Amino acid sequence: MSDWNALSDEAFRAQAREYFEREFPAEYKFLARRMRWAECRDWYQKLSRKGWIAPNWPIEHGGMGLSPTKLLIFYEEIEHAGVGRMPDQGLTMVGPTLIHFGNAAQRAEYLPKIIAGEAVWCQGYSEPNAGSDLASLHTEAVLDGDDFVINGSKIWTSMAHDATHIYVLARTDKQARKRQEGISFLLVDMKTPGITLRTIRNIAGHEEFCQVFFDNVRTPQSNLVGELNQGWTIAKGLLGFERLNIGSPRRPLQAMEKLEALATARGLMADPAFVERLTQLKLDLADHNSLYRRFVDQVRRGESLGPDVSMLKVWSMDTYQRLSELVLEAAGEYGVMTGDVDFDGTAIDVLAPFYNSRPGTIYGGSNEIQRNILAKYVLQLPS
Amino acid sequence: MNQPDNSHAELLAQSVSAYVQHGADLPRVRALAQTQLEFDPKQWQELADLGWLGILAPESCGGLGLGLAEVAIVAEGLGRALTPEPYTPVAVLAAAILTPLAGATLPMAILNDLVAGLATPVLAAQEQADDFSAQLVATVATPQTGGIQLDGVKSFVVGAAGASGFLVTAHHEQEPLLCWVPGETQGCHVRLIPLADGRTAGEVRLDHALVSEAHILARGARVRELLDRALDYAQVITAAELLGVLKKTQEMSLEYMKTRIQFGKAIGSFQVLQHRAVDLLIQQELAAAVLAEVIQEMSHTPMSVESRAMAASRAKARCADAALMITRAAIQFHGAIGFTEDCDVGLYVKRAMTLAAYLGNSRAHRQRYARLAAVGHQEAA
Numbered sequence: 134m135s136d137w138n139a140l141s142d143e144a145f146r147a148q149a150r151e152y153f154e155r156e157f158p159a160e161y162k163f164l165a166r167r168m169r170w171a172e173c174r175d176w177y178q179k180l181s182r183k184g185w186i187a188p189n190w191p192i193e194h195g196g197m198g199l200s201p202t203k204l205l206i207f208y209e210e211i212e213h214a215g216v217g218r219m220p221d222q223g224l225t226m227v228g229p230t231l232i233h234f235g236n237a238a239q240r241a242e243y244l245p246k247i248i249a250g251e252a253v254w255c256q257g258y259s260e261p262n263a264g265s266d267l268a269s270l271h272t273e274a275v276l277d278g279d280d281f282v283i284n285g286s287k288i289w290t291s292m293a294h295d296a297t298h299i300y301v302l303a304r305t306d307k308q309a310r311k312r313q314e315g316i317s318f319l320l321v322d323m324k325t326p327g328i329t330l331r332t333i334r335n336i337a338g339h340e341e342f343c344q345v346f347f348d349n350v351r352t353p354q355s356n357l358v359g360e361l362n363q364g365w366t367i368a369k370g371l372l373g374f375e376r377l378n379i380g381s382p383r384r385p386l387q388a389m390e391k392l393e394a395l396a397t398a399r400g401l402m403a404d405p406a407f408v409e410r411l412t413q414l415k416l417d418l419a420d421h422n423s424l425y426r427r428f429v430d431q432v433r434r435g436e437s438l439g440p441d442v443s444m445l446k447v448w449s450m451d452t453y454q455r456l457s458e459l460v461l462e463a464a465g466e467y468g469v470m471t472g473d474v475d476f477d478g479t480a481i482d483v484l485a486p487f488y489n490s491r492p493g494t495i496y497g498g499s500n501e502i503q504r505n506i507l508a509k510y511v512l513q514l515p516s
Numbered sequence: 517m518n519q520p521d522n523s524h525a526e527l528l529a530q531s532v533s534a535y536v537q538h539g540a541d542l543p544r545v546r547a548l549a550q551t552q553l554e555f556d557p558k559q560w561q562e563l564a565d566l567g568w569l570g571i572l573a574p575e576s577c578g579g580l581g582l583g584l585a586e587v588a589i590v591a592e593g594l595g596r597a598l599t600p601e602p603y604t605p606v607a608v609l610a611a612a613i614l615t616p617l618a619g620a621t622l623p624m625a626i627l628n629d630l631v632a633g634l635a636t637p638v639l640a641a642q643e644q645a646d647d648f649s650a651q652l653v654a655t656v657a658t659p660q661t662g663g664i665q666l667d668g669v670k671s672f673v674v675g676a677a678g679a680s681g682f683l684v685t686a687h688h689e690q691e692p693l694l695c696w697v698p699g700e701t702q703g704c705h706v707r708l709i710p711l712a713d714g715r716t717a718g719e720v721r722l723d724h725a726l727v728s729e730a731h732i733l734a735r736g737a738r739v740r741e742l743l744d745r746a747l748d749y750a751q752v753i754t755a756a757e758l759l760g761v762l763k764k765t766q767e768m769s770l771e772y773m774k775t776r777i778q779f780g781k782a783i784g785s786f787q788v789l790q791h792r793a794v795d796l797l798i799q800q801e802l803a804a805a806v807l808a809e810v811i812q813e814m815s816h817t818p819m820s821v822e823s824r825a826m827a828a829s830r831a832k833a834r835c836a837d838a839a840l841m842i843t844r845a846a847i848q849f850h851g852a853i854g855f856t857e858d859c860d861v862g863l864y865v866k867r868a869m870t871l872a873a874y875l876g877n878s879r880a881h882r883q884r885y886a887r888l889a890a891v892g893h894q895e896a897a
Contacts, residue, residue, distance in 0.1 A: 402890070408886050409879075409882065409883075409886075411886075412882045412883075412885055412886040412889075413882060415885075415886075415889070416830060416833055416834065416882065416885065419806075419830055420802045420803075420805065420806045420830065420834050421802070423802070423805040423806045423808070423809040424801060424802055424805040424806075426805070426809070427805050427808075441801075444794075444797065444798045444801055447794070447795075447798060448798050448802070501791070504790065504791045504794040504795075505787070505790070507794040507797060508787075508790035508791070508793060508794050509790075511794075511797065512770055512790070512793055512794065512797060513774075514770070514773060514774065514782075514784040514785065514789075514790050514793065515774060515781075515782045515784050515785045516785055
């Protein structure tokens, strides 16, 4: 296993750039939607064989253990090359959660499969009546012999139709004094009898999220992560990783790549009013990088993330939306045309960042919920 | 936020925090608005005695020979305390120009006095609005018997009110010069223009001002090098001062939101105010993160002149905008009381404004950043 951190930043960037440019399949570059598993499995496994599939994981679990600066370079080069977003719940959520909260058997069972691309995970959190108010969830799990038996349904489950596994928050004690108590964190194989799903079409016309139904679904007790009824603590820990992931500059960077290509192609760099707005967004993104490094550093030192990580998510998704809106504005009449639009030989799907950025202020805890969290736990304002 | 890797930082942080605690500067700032006395020799001597004037200066001149990280700690504290004395113009901008020159007799003497609190040299370079890098120099130097004669007008000279002399840029034919002009030089006239925060900006008019040949401190390309580096440093340290101003103001707002009761509840319990306060917190943390990173880069990484300027612009633009946003929102959070002269909020609002404008406002810095980014882009392509 190589120590990538030993390379100079420039050398690492050059390697990453060359590799992504050369190896990522051309037909999927700058794809307007998330990649389906069938489309990206080969790429995932190729990255895995190279040892590059988990840049944020510690080396002992098969990751690259990158420093914050190297991690940012890695993400920058992924976006620069137009590498599509794969189903990544295992890499961004399940892995870090099991490393922190799982037991040795669970780590041994699940981590290598994530690294190898043998398991694809999805997240069973939201329910039809438990969105921002996640703790009001109703899906329940009852212990029966060696198994939990799960009944209920989860919704807005991204890429569930590609997943082999799902992690579920379920109520295991209905008598608990507080709603947050009595919830457990369970791992479930999607092939288990009793699981059905329906896909939900989004406003971009893509089927990326699903509703998942649980009808007497059995999962062994060994798939309980952490203690019984302590799932909320783990859920919050995982949300920290989720906020760090959504709060990374990756998605805004993606929109910035498009915006700059579009602006150059349309000759907007000669328009001082446009350049001023572009520069403001560039600085918003550069400063976002600085803030992001601070939190990545914290994780690398082994410290857990506090409620302040929510600010990354708010800023990242707000910036992403502002960027995507400027893309449409910069495109003028072309800004309402669907699919790839040809700008003097540069093909750009101008609507893609717009659609992709809309749910960003909703998923992973809406930006309003994140602000509530920051107000209460960081600013300590009264309720 | 800055984590310089030595014990100086901790000691400094302690003494800065003690200085800020006694908070004696607010009444002085109020008095200033009436008097134009922004420079109190006793206060200045205290800064000298604390060793803060000599943080950048070499030990051979009585200084500490430390870097941006340490001087930023002091500046942030002075920002919190609203100290009106021209710390950044003298102890950063002038000191950073003089330090590389300290091998020569005159600069060394000036720097010695600066560190001891006996001299307050101030850069007088800029002549036109928006030209914060002072590129456009119309001031002329003419050799005369007995020395060199300077003619021209320098504007936006912050710290001029208490300046013992000026570091003046001029050119003789095509050659740039940097000259030391003591304040008492014949033909050196200073007009003070009151600023929003009770301090002043000087217009320095040089009218047949004659200084000796020995007062030419640098010439040629060296002048630009000295200025660029010192201006970048001073912009970053002004950003640190802005960080002190904005953090203190945000604390005042939060404290008020927790104690002010309306509709039977603390106003800080209202979600609309909470969300506004959070958006300002994000600005505060972005500002702190950028500043820390820029200081780290400028202290430890070899940088091209262009990337150093881009880094300084990034820090100045974010800290200025964040400070303006946070101080203005503080008026709104405080309601009518926030708009009164008696309320401290107004003092922070006005200091944020003058610091934001000093050495280029955020618009000017975004422009510089864009220009340099475009150049870098072309070179890479």
